[in-house]
Amino acid sequence: MKLKQYDAYTPYAYLEGDPAYRVFTPTPQLGRAPSYIIDVTPDEEARVHRLLGANITVSLHDHPIARPIDLNDYFDYRKQGRDVTAYAGLSVAQLDAVFDNLMDGNAVITSSRGWKWHDVLYDLGMRLADIAHQSMLFLATTAQDIQVAKETGRIAWFPALEAATPIENELDRLDVLYGFGIRCIGVAYTESNSLGAGLREPRDGGLTVFGRQAVQRMNRLGMLVDVSHVGDQTALDTVEVSESPVIITHAGARALWPSRRMKPDEVIRACAQSGGMIGLEAAPHTTITDRHPYHNIDSVMEHFEYCVNLVGIEHVGFGPDTMFADHAGSHRVFASVMSKDASFAGKDHPTVPYVAGLENPAENFLNITRWLVKHGYSDDDISLVLGKNAMRVLSQVLKS
Amino acid sequence: MTDHPTLGTDGGNSAVNVKGKKYAGYRSFSYLTAGEDYREYRLAPQSDRVPPFEVVVDPAEEERAQRLLEENIVISLHDHPTVQPEDLGDLFGYIRQGRQATAFEALGASYLDCVFDNLMDGTAIITSNSGWKFDDVVLDLGIRLADIAHQSFVFHCRTAADVHRAKREGRLAWVAALEAATPIENELDRIDILYGLGVRLMGVVYSESNTLGSGLREPHDGGLTVFGRAAVRRMNQVGVAVDVSHTGDRTALDTIDVSTKPIFITHAGARALWATSRMKPDDVIRACAAAGGVIGIEGAPHTTLTAQHREHSIESFMEHFEYCANLVGIDHVAFGPDTMYGDHVGLHHAFARHLSIASSHQGPEFEEVEYVRGIENPTEAFPNIARWLVRHGYSDEDIIKVLGGNILRVLDQVWVK
Numbered sequence: 125m126k127l128k129q130y131d132a133y134t135p136y137a138y139l140e141g142d143p144a145y146r147v148f149t150p151t152p153q154l155g156r157a158p159s160y161i162i163d164v165t166p167d168e169e170a171r172v173h174r175l176l177g178a179n180i181t182v183s184l185h186d187h188p189i190a191r192p193i194d195l196n197d198y199f200d201y202r203k204q205g206r207d208v209t210a211y212a213g214l215s216v217a218q219l220d221a222v223f224d225n226l227m228d229g230n231a232v233i234t235s236s237r238g239w240k241w242h243d244v245l246y247d248l249g250m251r252l253a254d255i256a257h258q259s260m261l262f263l264a265t266t267a268q269d270i271q272v273a274k275e276t277g278r279i280a281w282f283p284a285l286e287a288a289t290p291i292e293n294e295l296d297r298l299d300v301l302y303g304f305g306i307r308c309i310g311v312a313y314t315e316s317n318s319l320g321a322g323l324r325e326p327r328d329g330g331l332t333v334f335g336r337q338a339v340q341r342m343n344r345l346g347m348l349v350d351v352s353h354v355g356d357q358t359a360l361d362t363v364e365v366s367e368s369p370v371i372i373t374h375a376g377a378r379a380l381w382p383s384r385r386m387k388p389d390e391v392i393r394a395c396a397q398s399g400g401m402i403g404l405e406a407a408p409h410t411t412i413t414d415r416h417p418y419h420n421i422d423s424v425m426e427h428f429e430y431c432v433n434l435v436g437i438e439h440v441g442f443g444p445d446t447m448f449a450d451h452a453g454s455h456r457v458f459a460s461v462m463s464k465d466a467s468f469a470g471k472d473h474p475t476v477p478y479v480a481g482l483e484n485p486a487e488n489f490l491n492i493t494r495w496l497v498k499h500g501y502s503d504d505d506i507s508l509v510l511g512k513n514a515m516r517v518l519s520q521v522l523k524s
Numbered sequence: 525m526t527d528h529p530t531l532g533t534d535g536g537n538s539a540v541n542v543k544g545k546k547y548a549g550y551r552s553f554s555y556l557t558a559g560e561d562y563r564e565y566r567l568a569p570q571s572d573r574v575p576p577f578e579v580v581v582d583p584a585e586e587e588r589a590q591r592l593l594e595e596n597i598v599i600s601l602h603d604h605p606t607v608q609p610e611d612l613g614d615l616f617g618y619i620r621q622g623r624q625a626t627a628f629e630a631l632g633a634s635y636l637d638c639v640f641d642n643l644m645d646g647t648a649i650i651t652s653n654s655g656w657k658f659d660d661v662v663l664d665l666g667i668r669l670a671d672i673a674h675q676s677f678v679f680h681c682r683t684a685a686d687v688h689r690a691k692r693e694g695r696l697a698w699v700a701a702l703e704a705a706t707p708i709e710n711e712l713d714r715i716d717i718l719y720g721l722g723v724r725l726m727g728v729v730y731s732e733s734n735t736l737g738s739g740l741r742e743p744h745d746g747g748l749t750v751f752g753r754a755a756v757r758r759m760n761q762v763g764v765a766v767d768v769s770h771t772g773d774r775t776a777l778d779t780i781d782v783s784t785k786p787i788f789i790t791h792a793g794a795r796a797l798w799a800t801s802r803m804k805p806d807d808v809i810r811a812c813a814a815a816g817g818v819i820g821i822e823g824a825p826h827t828t829l830t831a832q833h834r835e836h837s838i839e840s841f842m843e844h845f846e847y848c849a850n851l852v853g854i855d856h857v858a859f860g861p862d863t864m865y866g867d868h869v870g871l872h873h874a875f876a877r878h879l880s881i882a883s884s885h886q887g888p889e890f891e892e893v894e895y896v897r898g899i900e901n902p903t904e905a906f907p908n909i910a911r912w913l914v915r916h917g918y919s920d921e922d923i924i925k926v927l928g929g930n931i932l933r934v935l936d937q938v939w940v941k
Contacts, residue, residue: 138761205713245662249717253762256682257940296622300666303673304721344555523674
């Protein structure tokens with residue numbers, strides 16, 4: 125197991141709360157939903173602990189934050205622009221690196237519809253100011269930083285954006301975001317932007333002329349290009365244009381579950397052929413399967429095994445997309461802003477209050493490792509999917 | 525790191541690294557294609573733009589000066605280590621593009637372990653005509669950081685430990701600073717945000733008043749405003765160093781009174797020697813020192829003049845230094861030469877209105893110089909300061925304090941982590 129240098133810092137403790145800012149009671153970071161532990165033997169559990177201690181773990185996509193307990197406060201909380209990093213939860217999450225996707229489509233500080241340039245800067249700057257006041261998390265910009273985190277009992281924090289929408293028509297904003305530490309950007313979220321088509325659109329015009337320039341600029345800068353939320357043609361165009369490996373940080377296989385949010389085989393294959401990878405998604409009601417319609421770790425791992433069989437284990441990892449809060453509830457609150465109807469349209473499925481086994485970052489990697497051990501994966505294969513594959517891609521794409 | 529040398533766009537000789545410094549050939553924005561991704565301007569040479577000037581010392585003194593520079597931490601409390609266009613007719617176009625070149629090569633030859641870089645300050649007119657916009661500050665800072673992230677000699681400094689690391693590793697700790705808090709408008713949270721994005725020092729106000737307080741050009745000084753008081757308090761809590769270089773006198777005294785941490789006058793001189801609003805009266809310098817702070821001596825053209833040296837040079841600059849050291853003690857004095865790689869006098873003319881140059885310089889008559897001999901740019905300033913101090917019989921202990929030790933003492937108290 126990993127022991128992290130947690131200093132019990134409370135978010136924004138450098139200020140005194142009211143009146144500097146309104147304090148919302150945050151969700152508890154541990155024990156909020158019943159914990160779900162995959163049943164393994166004591167020997168298997170010992171192997172899980174050894175594997176997590178010995179290997180680098182990377183979450184390619186998460187939102188490791190708490191939220192107000194009362195979801196009625198959510199808009200006011202977000203408007204204030206002071207998201208609460210879940211330091212306590214992360215201290216036991218067995219992660220050496222986490223890609224934190226900030227407020228993404230529900231950054232509604234200065235607007236009602238999100239994705240504004242100013243809001244992204246506010247959100248990022250505020251999180252960084254808080255992170256600078258403690259020592260467990262640090263702003264990471266290179267693959268070596270992950271190694272350093274592992275060796276020093278810290279966590280490499282990578283700020284990421286799920287969409288390039290806030291750059292509008294300014295390529296130079298990519299340099300600016302890179303300058304402030306952003307190392308992974310999605311081409312588009314579910315809604316189309318100036319770069320390309322989002323997955324909700326009835327037609328997909330592919331990567332635009334500006335989108336092509338933006339992908340090239342991201343390559344020149346040394347940034348990961350993410351196609352998780354784009355339409356299929358836009359994803360394929362991105363892989364074709366990009367000089368660096370392209371990544372799907374959080375999705376699953378459409379062959380198992382026919383929603384737009386899942387990726388068809390050819391997109392997963394194209395990413396793998398570019399040297400990239402897919403991180404398995406676990407946000408509620410995404411990676412479901414016919415065999416496991418009640419979304420839980422078994423349905424997610426069915427998507428995992430499908431991808432491994434499709435493109436090889438070297439091209440698969442995890443981007444669970446979880447938080448220390450009621451994710452299904454926040455989907456309901458932000459359904460319209462985040463185009464949830466279009467993302468989930470497909471087959472009927474039962475709803476769950478949370479995804480058993482992958483409910484929050486604190487339990488994800490423990491349960492993933494338990495599942496892999498229980499299902500007979502080798503130490504080598506487990507080390508690849510926990511972090512080695514991500515390290516390979518990051519070493520290639522990020523400048524160091 | 526991609527430290528691939530590319531063809532320089534400036535003239536002049538190439539500067540050579542001083543001992544131990546690890547500049548490796550990177551030129552600004554070489555991760556992109558000039559002419560395609562951005563418009564290329566012919567830039568001023570990073571060395572020998574004007575005839576180099578060395579303070580005259582004997583060989584033993586030179587050896588002592590070199591040793592002091594090599595063995596101790598050297599910090600510039602205020603500079604603009606950027607390269608300006610060779611033809612100042614290009615200045616506005618160059619600035620509007622928002623891509624200022626960092627003088628990496630010249631900094632490798634500079635003996636500096638740490639530099640407070642004040643970015644475009646009042647000349648940031650990327651999206652406006654009069655400067656100081658939040659958007660422009662963020663664009664300016666982000667582009668500079670993106671460039672810095674593509675080489676390994678200069679790195680973004682966020683803690684006092686980073687300054688020591690730079691010395692140890694032969695690198696340069698680059699501190700992002702703003703000469704005025706004007707871009708925060710009426711939003712305290714922007715202090716957190718700018719800190720998060722990497723800013724570690726802010727002036728309360730530039731020469732023109734803002735929401736925090738009065739600038740030095742104003743006929744009357746209303747002191748630190750209610751918002752200004754809250755902002756100084758927030759800077760203390762967040763860990764942003766506070767600078768009163770360009771404020772009015774009342775505003776400076778109020779700031780020192782309100783601040784729970786020592787403050788800086790990063791770049792100024794003594795009004796007792798030269799009676800302009802840009803210089804500080806004894807009571808402000810004394811109050812700054814009494815609170816544990818430091819004054820960095822200013823070297824921008826036509827600022828730190830004296831009756832004895834009406835032609836601005838290192839001699840007038842050091843007269844201000846000695847006056848301050850005598851006034852408040854050597855523990856409270858350092859250097860913020862406020863220089864750049866390019867024609868500073870020409871830039872003052874081009875931006876006279878933006879920078880309120882007329883009211884800053886108004887006072888006794890003086891002869892305009894083309895440049896300040898001995899402290900023309902960041903590379904020559906510190907070797908000449910060290911030579912001057914050695915020549916004038918300062919002890920090693922005192923020289924170590926004014927080159928960087930005094931500033932580090934304040935940073936340890938002000939920068940919270």
